[in-house]
Amino acid sequence: MGAMGSRAITRHFAVAMLVLVTMAMLIAPLGQLLLVSLRDESAGWTLANYRIVLAGSYYVSSLAATLAFCAITSLIAVGIALPAAWRIGTGGVGSTALRIFCQMNYAFGSIVYGMLILVLFGNAGLIPVAEGILFSSEYSRGFAYTISGLALGYLGFQIPRSALVIAQAIENMDPNLIRAARTLGADRLQIAVMVILPTLRPALSAAFVLTFLMSVGSFGIALLVAKEIAIYPVIIFKEFTGFANFGIASAMAIALCLLVILVLMVLRRNYPDLELFSSQAR
Template sequence: MPRFLLIVFILAMALTLLVPLGEVVRISFTDELGAPTLANYRDVLGAGYFRNALLQTLAFCLFTSVGAALLGLPAAWRIGRGGSGAVLLRGFCQANYAFGGVVYGMLAVALIGNVGLVPIAEYELFGTEVTRGFVYTTAGLVVAYAGFQIPRCALLLAQAVEKLDPDLLRASRTLGARPAQTALLVAVPLLGGAIVNATVSTFLISIASFGVALLVTRSFPIFGMLVFKEFVGFANFGTACAMAVSLAVAAFATAGAMRRLASGGVY
């Protein structure tokens, strides 16, 4: 029975993942008449706009993922070590998985859009409109992405926190270490691998998410959003597939480089 279930699982993965992926790759190497060509990749990687958008998207998702891992550490510590509010915090982070990127885009617009809660409160209290339309800036896009990145990082890191040896933490306190020293010199090094894994996982999720950008970005070209527009808006299927393949290769190459750098050049 276990072997039968394994075979069913492999076949299901092949049908739902490998077959569609193979079709995307095939279309990326064919022209409108079905003839083999590299023109789609020349259009994507040779065009300055698409190439720059790809590089900017990689840098943006890498920067926000590292920030999310660091900002998610306090919540992960509370969830992993227990204490007041830990259950509620875990539930809040888990609820994050119930919402798609479009929902977070809508929440960001409702919070810091032109008529969001924050601009309205600012105007009523101070008579200014500094935060009006903030969500449509690059900084606003960072805030919108952080809305789903930080909770997911916190949950991933909480699993590692739960496995920390409490004797090591108690020993550091016994030797006179302050809480901040225990956190920075004992806990963080022990969580180094988990922090890297959480960053890489969040980076790959962010690369594939474009719902937030679809609603809020006006000047920053998120590559996934451009793939969506090429496929749905312009019906340039060959170009869209070449963009998708290029994005996947670049994303996994970047993730591999992150892991290798974090391990000191050793896999």
Template sequence: MADRRRWADLAGLSPFLLYVAIFLGAPTVVLAVGAFRGPDGWTLENLHAAFTGVYGDAFVVSTELSLISAVISAVVGLAVAFVIAAAPEEGPLRQVVSTASGVLANFGGVPLAFAFIAAFGPVGMVTRWLSTNGVDISSFSLHLFDLSGLVVVYLYFQIPLMVLVILPALEGLRPQWVEAARSLGSSRWQYWRLVGGPLLFPPFAGALLLLFANSFASYATAAALTSGSIPLVPIQIGQVMSGNVAAGQENVGKALGLGAIVLVALAMGGYGWAQRKTTRWLR
């Protein structure tokens, strides 16, 4: 009887499991298998091609972009969260910033690209306004479409994400801990070096990994902004898919995808681990 019930329960899960297997499992497996297939059977050629030459460069450029944008947004986001955490909890500042962060962290892709072009593009509002005031930023305008421009644009969704992720950890630092350290005769610096810093390190490092993964996986913003001129890993995968490269590269595209999955999954795994460590002392 108990056995039959367990089978009934498992049967209840089957629609979900089947759905995930077909629409997430199948595409991933087909891709992973394809990455190791060549014209005459199994091969490591695709992986080799994916990590050398143009495609290898794409991994370097993507890593560069993701690292820089992750580090800048982690530092700025942490600073914003610090200022916010000092404000009263029910005050308007805190409410506005946390609501805005929730909304802006989801803001990427097409609208973001057009908003930046409208502001800093060659005929953008800021560009025009500055030029009527005698400041010529047209050389900067062109940078909007290269790597440094992309870093600035990515900050737009990365900083809010950082605020969202790190604010709970900052709020979790109890005032009693500062008081306890104070009454034991420590300075502010000692408190941060010995108590606050070590407690914040795991969530901060985890957030860095999350931001890295988030930026590494982004395709829409870069595609809409640069129409594919910057050789990032996601852009290259898109180019291979759309057939914009020499024939016979389909499986190299799959190998690129596999590499991207491994990198992003590792970073996300590290983030999850750091989060579990943090929830132990949070709340």
């Protein structure tokens, strides 16, 4: 057995570990959820939990509101992230700092964004306190608990994460395209609208989809500050901990999971060239 052989064994070992960990961390709990969601009180098989989750107005309206909320905030996030991504991708002044700032966000759980929003915009947050001192008014008091406050919390993690996805595509863009456009006499606006945006379209879609999926699963911010909208993961949490309604909670989780898989499948079928589906797009 030479060096190659032992290396192959290490590689197989690593892959085996990955499979094991994935099984343990993802497939086993999902299987357990699926089982629980299909059982009734007397441990018989039933679809009742799914009927309730997919027909009950409480669950359906929360799901619809959450999907709409996440789609809108993700769209806004991609829009806001584009200039930052351009700076990171083209390597201008401050691009490294900006990249590090964006990467830092991966270290924060969603609950951290909830805390940040509370520190800034809670009833006694920095901004309401400053506003009170400067203007003796209190327009920003309790902003954290409004739907806009919640959106701001989501944007906090959506913008940096989508910026990184878009920045990768910008790095990979062929600079000759822009040079050619310039040679042909296009001005900056024309280059942006007619060359850059169409080239980046797959990356923008990928950033949107990734951000959207991440947002749909986000829980911490909503648990802390969502008062005006019933965010689906929080409703799952309430069913689980507040009512010990494991069947319903599991059915909700599976429904959310299937929905995400469905979205990905539809996208893959319709846009097979999305960066999201290509492991080479880095």
